[in-house]
Structures are given as C-alpha cells and as structure tokens.
Amino acid sequence: MITELGHYALVLALVLALAQSVIPLVGAQRNLRPWMALAQPAAVGQFFLLGLSFLALVHAYVVSDFSVAAVYENSHSAQPLIYKVAAAWGNHEGSLLLWVLILGFFGALVAAFGNNLPLRLKSRVLAVQAMISTGFLVFMLLTSNPFARLGQAPLEGRQLNPMLQDPGLAFHPPMLYLGYVGLSMSFSFAIAALLEGSVDAAWARWVRPWTLLSWTTLTCGIVLGSRWAYYELGWGGWWYWDPVENASFMPWLIATALLHSAIVVEKRDSLKAWTILLAILGFAFSMLGTFLVRSGVITSVHAFAQDPARGIFILALLAIAIGGSLSLFAWRAPILKPGGFFAPISREGSLVLNNLLLAVLAATVLFGTLAPLILNVMNLGTISVGPPYFQTVFVPIAMPLVLIAAIGPFLGWKRGDLPGALQRLAAAGIAAAIAIGFAWYMADGASFMALAGMALAAWLFIGTLIEWAGRVKLGGSLGASWSRAIRLPRSAYGMTLAHAGLAVAIVGMTGSIAWKQEKVAVLHVGQSIEVGDTSYRLDDIRKVTVDNYLADRATIVASQNGQLLALLTPERRQYLVPSPPTTESAIHSNFARDVYVVVGEPDGQGGWTVRIYVEPLVLWIWLGGGLMALGGVVSLTDRRYRVGAPSKMLARKSEVAARA
Structure with missing residues (x-):
C-alpha cells in the first residue's frame, strides 16, 4: 500500500509540475497576477509530493519489500540498516528520484524564501524549474519507475554493490546531487532573465547565493567521493580522471567561474551575457554528467550502466533543455547592454582571465572525457585518455589560474596597479622561493612540476593571508584591527578560506603525485x-x-x-x-x-x-577541500545573501512598474 502511495504521489507531482510550468509563465507574459502567484504553492506542493514518494521508496528498502524490482536488484535482508537506506539512491531509479526531489527542494526554497524577488521574475524562475522537473518525471515514469513491481516477489534480494556498502555512500551522492541539481537554480534564473531581457546588480545578488550553495555542496561531494575512492577501491589513488569523476568536476569548474562572474555583474554591471552563458553551461554539464552515468556508454564503478534506450531519452532531454536555452541566449543576449568599461589590468580584468582559464580547463576535461567515446561511435579506433593526458594538458593551464588568484584581490576596480600589487605580494614571492628550496632539500631533488606546485601553493596561501591582513590593517592599532575584523563581511572570510583551502589542497596533490x-x-x-x-x-x-x-x-x-x-x-x-x-x-x-x-x-x-x-x-588534499567548502558555508551566512536585493518595497515598486 505504501509503495502504491509513493507511485501515485509521483504521478501527482508530474501533474503539478506541468501546471507550474505553464500557468505562471503565461501569467508573467500577460501580466496576470493570480496566475503568477500560482507558482509558489505549486512549487511547495510538488516538493511535498516528491518527498512523500521518496520516503515510500526508502520504506520499501528498509522493510526489504522484494516485490519492488529496484529493491530486489539492490538490497538484501542481511544488509545493515544504513546500507538499506543508502541503497535507495545507490541505483539508477532511486538516484533519479533523489535528483527530482532535490529539484523540487530548490524550487520550494525559492517559493518560501524568495519574497524579495519581483513576482514576475519569481514566477518565471519557478516555471523554468518545473519544466526541468517535468522532463525528468516523464523520463522516470516511462522508463525508470522506482516502484515497478515484480510478478512474483523473490524471497531474497541481490544486495547493493559491495563496493558501495560503505558509510561514504550515505553522504557522497546526496551531497553531489545537491551540487549538480543546484545549478538548475542558476539556470532557471538565467532563462528568466533572458525572457525578461534584464540583467542587473539585483539579479546578480539573487543568483549568487544559489550558485554558492551549489558550489559548496558540489565541493563537498567531490571531496567525499575522492576520499571514498582513495580508501575503498584499494589502488592507492584519490583521482583517476574517470569519466564519472570528470562529470562532477566540469560543472564545478563552470560554477567557480560563474561565482566570480556574478561578482562583476553585481559590483560593476559588466559581463552580463557571459554570466548568463556560464549559468546555462553549468547546468548543461550537469545534464551531461547525468547522461554519462545513466546511458551505459561508459563502464565505471560510479556509473549506473543501463539500457542505452534510457541514454537516448536523456540525450533528447539534454538537446531540448540546452539547445533551447542556447537558442534563447543567441536571440536575447544582444539586448543585454554591457555596463561600465574597465582596463585589462583591473579587478574585473583578473576575473575575466580567471573565467577564461576555468572555461578552457572545463573544455580540456570535456575533450579528454568524450574523445574516446566519439571515436568509438564513429568506428575510428579505440584510444585511452587517462592521467598522463590530463596531467600534461590540464596542469599547465591551471598554474596561471593559481598565480592570478593571489594577484586579483590586490587590483582596483576599473583600473589596477599591477606593480603595486606585486610589491604588496613580495612576502608571498619570498615564501614561494623558500617552498622551492625546502621541497628540493627534503626530496633530494624534485621535478619541475613538483617544485612549481609547492611554489604556487605557498604563493597563494601567503598572498591570501596578506590580503586579509590588508583588509583589517593588521600591524597598526590592535584594537582598530580587531574592530575591522569583526565588521568584515562574512563573504570576505569565505573567500579567504576558499583560496587558502585551494593552496592547502595543491600541497597535498603535489606531494602525493611527485613523491609517492x-x-x-x-x-x-x-x-x-x-x-x-x-x-x-x-x-x-x-x-x-x-x-x-x-x-x-x-x-x-x-x-x-x-x-x-x-x-x-x-x-x-x-x-x-x-x-x-x-x-x-x-x-x-x-x-x-x-x-x-x-x-x-x-x-x-x-x-x-x-x-x-x-x-x-x-x-592535505581533503583538509584543503574541507577549507574550501567551509569558505562556501561562511559566505552563505553573509547577511547580504539572507536579505537579498532589492528590498520588498523595491520589489513591489518593480511590480507596479511592470503593470503600468
């Protein structure tokens, strides 16, 4: 009975998602306030139904209801309770339901806490989010029903994949999915902005916390997955550039670029079209990861190798969602007028270069991931693209990115003083030189890449500390510095922790590769x-x-x-x-x-x-990753993200202007 209730809730969630996809969008176009207002209760209701469905599935695993096909294939009565629960998302059908549940969760969050959003924008955002849910719900109900019954219930199940019977499975996939699916929120804001034809500082302020939440959880998911692979798979490594690992890493790179780009939109009213494009690409890479994991085109311990027909369905969803959004971008982007201009040597310029390098890195990973698949499909031979390719191509591009990360915060907006910034970073340069000497001495010689890695880590870490010390004017009056430190925005502390965490992680990566x-x-x-x-x-x-x-x-x-x-x-x-x-x-x-x-x-x-x-x-790799995630959490507690922009009064004025 509970299983049927979960199935019915899933069908009702699809009906509600369809209504949420169409009615608020039409209302926004025709300025019909009651139709737009429908988006909020529909989003909350959809999340409630999806939650009910997911709990029903978990119940089937806990009680070992082997009449449910997914439970029979992925559970066993002798499994510990934690693995019975985790098995609910340790397979294709259950993980897809978790994916849609998180989609509904983000929609419900916007509905509940997006009171500062203008009604028209909010209704469009929730409508786009519901369109994504609709596509995945249709896919699930037609090809991947988690509640499908067997004709005769077996006495025992086949158990969860032994490699996945680890406590890490209880935390890694949900955290990773929060990051993956969270990028759908940035995507929905981007599409809503294109429909409205307006991107401004307020829009950037609204979209940044959702992107930051996605980036933070995606960071946690990648770190947990890396740690799990390290201790569970028994090969002594923490990253193998596996296609499914890459599928999570590419959205993370784009989300990092999107975070920095949104800062420029908020502060300087520039890079509008680029920021919208990054929001679309971030979700595109998340969808691509979904295709790779569930299409059966790759073999991996992380993958749910399934009937290729399911992959074709997801590929169709990918083509519609991303093809349609890029077409809309090509049509509407020209109306997004650029804001203030800036010199190449400036804070904006460093962020632009930062974004370009991150985009190139994502493209590099994409090529290394898809090239073997494309050549195989076209019968052009079989090649293997592994760690040697990525270490040869990826690392040299990433090095200037780390260099710029320390310099950028010392440059002024609009026009910066590069010699002055480098002068303030003199101590970081000395630290880099000391790191080279220390690494050479301790290892009795080392490769160029190992020495460069240690130097860059020292450069970034000390540069980050110098930047924070400059903000609080450390070295003057201790009381005045303490007062400034207390008043410093939490987002500034978040940036400091994230950059310092990256430096710490680079130390671990360099050491484990060079001297293993x-x-x-x-x-x-x-x-x-x-x-x-x-x-x-x-x-x-x-x-x-x-x-x-x-x-x-x-x-x-x-x-x-x-x-x-x-x-x-x-x-x-x-x-x-x-x-x-x-x-x-x-x-x-x-x-x-x-x-x-x-x-x-x-x-x-x-x-x-x-x-x-x-x-x-x-x-140090996981300590650094933890610091980076902590930086995201600290930034999310910044009052500016909780309050949003503009205020409720300004939002009402915007609605009045829209009706006029």
Whole structure:
C-alpha cells in the first residue's frame, strides 16, 4: 500500500509540475497576477509530493519489500540498516528520484524564501524549474519507475554493490546531487532573465547565493567521493580522471567561474551575457554528467550502466533543455547592454582571465572525457585518455589560474596597479622561493612540476593571508584591527578560506603525485618488506565474519628503526551474496604521509599478495577541500545573501512598474 502511495504521489507531482510550468509563465507574459502567484504553492506542493514518494521508496528498502524490482536488484535482508537506506539512491531509479526531489527542494526554497524577488521574475524562475522537473518525471515514469513491481516477489534480494556498502555512500551522492541539481537554480534564473531581457546588480545578488550553495555542496561531494575512492577501491589513488569523476568536476569548474562572474555583474554591471552563458553551461554539464552515468556508454564503478534506450531519452532531454536555452541566449543576449568599461589590468580584468582559464580547463576535461567515446561511435579506433593526458594538458593551464588568484584581490576596480600589487605580494614571492628550496632539500631533488606546485601553493596561501591582513590593517592599532575584523563581511572570510583551502589542497596533490612510493610483494606470515625507511611485516591472517560478509583479515606491523609505527589490518572480503571479492585498505595517517596497505589474493602456497603505498602529504588534499567548502558555508551566512536585493518595497515598486 505504501509503495502504491509513493507511485501515485509521483504521478501527482508530474501533474503539478506541468501546471507550474505553464500557468505562471503565461501569467508573467500577460501580466496576470493570480496566475503568477500560482507558482509558489505549486512549487511547495510538488516538493511535498516528491518527498512523500521518496520516503515510500526508502520504506520499501528498509522493510526489504522484494516485490519492488529496484529493491530486489539492490538490497538484501542481511544488509545493515544504513546500507538499506543508502541503497535507495545507490541505483539508477532511486538516484533519479533523489535528483527530482532535490529539484523540487530548490524550487520550494525559492517559493518560501524568495519574497524579495519581483513576482514576475519569481514566477518565471519557478516555471523554468518545473519544466526541468517535468522532463525528468516523464523520463522516470516511462522508463525508470522506482516502484515497478515484480510478478512474483523473490524471497531474497541481490544486495547493493559491495563496493558501495560503505558509510561514504550515505553522504557522497546526496551531497553531489545537491551540487549538480543546484545549478538548475542558476539556470532557471538565467532563462528568466533572458525572457525578461534584464540583467542587473539585483539579479546578480539573487543568483549568487544559489550558485554558492551549489558550489559548496558540489565541493563537498567531490571531496567525499575522492576520499571514498582513495580508501575503498584499494589502488592507492584519490583521482583517476574517470569519466564519472570528470562529470562532477566540469560543472564545478563552470560554477567557480560563474561565482566570480556574478561578482562583476553585481559590483560593476559588466559581463552580463557571459554570466548568463556560464549559468546555462553549468547546468548543461550537469545534464551531461547525468547522461554519462545513466546511458551505459561508459563502464565505471560510479556509473549506473543501463539500457542505452534510457541514454537516448536523456540525450533528447539534454538537446531540448540546452539547445533551447542556447537558442534563447543567441536571440536575447544582444539586448543585454554591457555596463561600465574597465582596463585589462583591473579587478574585473583578473576575473575575466580567471573565467577564461576555468572555461578552457572545463573544455580540456570535456575533450579528454568524450574523445574516446566519439571515436568509438564513429568506428575510428579505440584510444585511452587517462592521467598522463590530463596531467600534461590540464596542469599547465591551471598554474596561471593559481598565480592570478593571489594577484586579483590586490587590483582596483576599473583600473589596477599591477606593480603595486606585486610589491604588496613580495612576502608571498619570498615564501614561494623558500617552498622551492625546502621541497628540493627534503626530496633530494624534485621535478619541475613538483617544485612549481609547492611554489604556487605557498604563493597563494601567503598572498591570501596578506590580503586579509590588508583588509583589517593588521600591524597598526590592535584594537582598530580587531574592530575591522569583526565588521568584515562574512563573504570576505569565505573567500579567504576558499583560496587558502585551494593552496592547502595543491600541497597535498603535489606531494602525493611527485613523491609517492609503492611496492607489491607476496608475503608469508612472518616475512617483511622494506618501503623507504619503514619495514612492513605480515604478522597474521585469519578469517572473520562480520555482518553480511566473510573476510580474510591480515595484521601487518609497520616499524621504523625497530620502533612500532602502526598496526594495520587490511581485509579481503567476500559478501554472502555471490559477487567478486573486494579489498578493504588499512591506512595510517598523519600530516606528513599516509601508509596505505592492501592485502590481495593468496598464491595457493601460503603466501598473500600485499601492496604498500606511501602517500606523502595526501591528507592535505581533503583538509584543503574541507577549507574550501567551509569558505562556501561562511559566505552563505553573509547577511547580504539572507536579505537579498532589492528590498520588498523595491520589489513591489518593480511590480507596479511592470503593470503600468
């Protein structure tokens, strides 16, 4: 009964989404206030129905209702409760329902907290958002119904993919989807602005918090996914440029550019058309990621490989949504008159260059992701595009981006003083030189890219601190500096944290790539191997039973100069439902390095394959990512984002003017 209720709620949500798509849009065009006002309760009602549907699906997983096809395919009665709940979105159908639920969530947020928005703009935004929901609801009900029943209920399910039975699954996908789908809100604002033919500072103030929320959650999702891949997949790496990883990274790059571009619109009334285009492209890349994950054109542990017919449906949605929006942009963009002009050397100029580099980086990732697929479809051969391509092409483009990130905040609006900015960054330059020397000494020599990475990280981190110190005039009166620090907008602190976090993450990326050590050996109990200055001895290996799997659990003693460093217990697991064995790494972390151990297959003669990785500074990657996300959260608490612009009175005046 509850399952049918969830299905009916999904159908009703589609009906409400259709009404929300059409009636407020017509009302905005004809200036019919009651029709426009319908958007708000429709958005809230749609979210309520989608929430009801999603809870019904979760209930089916919790009670192990194997008459539901999706539950049978992705759950098992012996799974721990957390994985039964997480399995609700650990598959194509359930994740699609979560996607649409988040679409409805953002629409409901605008309806509930968008009181400062002019009614006409608000109704158009909610109508566009509902159009997106309509497309995905139709797709779900026609091809991917999460409540589809089996003719005869099996006694037991097939279980969730063992690799996904990890606490990270409970947080990584929802956080990633909040970022993905959040870009739909920026897209809806962009389309509404094109329909109105108006983009101004107030529009930029309205769109920035939604973009910032999306960027923050997308950052969290990428960081959590990277961490999950690092400890769960057992290969000792944190990023492989997998197509599905790239599918989340490309929208993040565009969202970063959009955030910076919206600042220029708000502060200087410039880059209007460029900002609108970035909002469209950000959601386009999110849609592309949806296609890659669900079309079956790629094979990945992250992907939901399905019938290609579903991919064709999503491709059609992609063509309609993005093709239509770009056509509207081509038609309406010329009426978006540019604002004030600025010199190339200025704050605006640095942000423009920042945006161009981010766009080029996204294009680079897009080419590396799609080229093998396109060549394969056209029968032109098979190629593999992996880390060597991205490290060779992506990194050199990203380097000037980091350089500019430290310089830009020291340049004035409209016209800047580059020599003066560089003079104020002298300490950052000295720090970069010290970082090069220290890295060279500690590693007994290093590659150019490793030294450049450490130098850029020091440059950006110290430059960010100097910029903050300049804002509060640190070095003068301590009381006056404290007063300025308290009054400093939270968005300024958010920028400081985000830039500092990027610098910290660069340290981790550089160290883990440049100075990583690894060794693979077959060990019998009591035997040891040496990696660097550390000895690793296989002390014991025994069988254990835990929840819904059996495991061979090894005990490996790591020691330095006869002193115990760590006891590591990696596992080789076999789940109760027949599936390939999986590995569970054991990691000993500190700020200097990770010791990462994986136990593999036995050799049949009493020996076990043991893989050991020494990962210098890798922990800094996630610390930096966490700082960046914290910066986004701090910025979101800025009062200017909560109040919005303009005030309610100005919004009413706008409506009166529209009716006149």
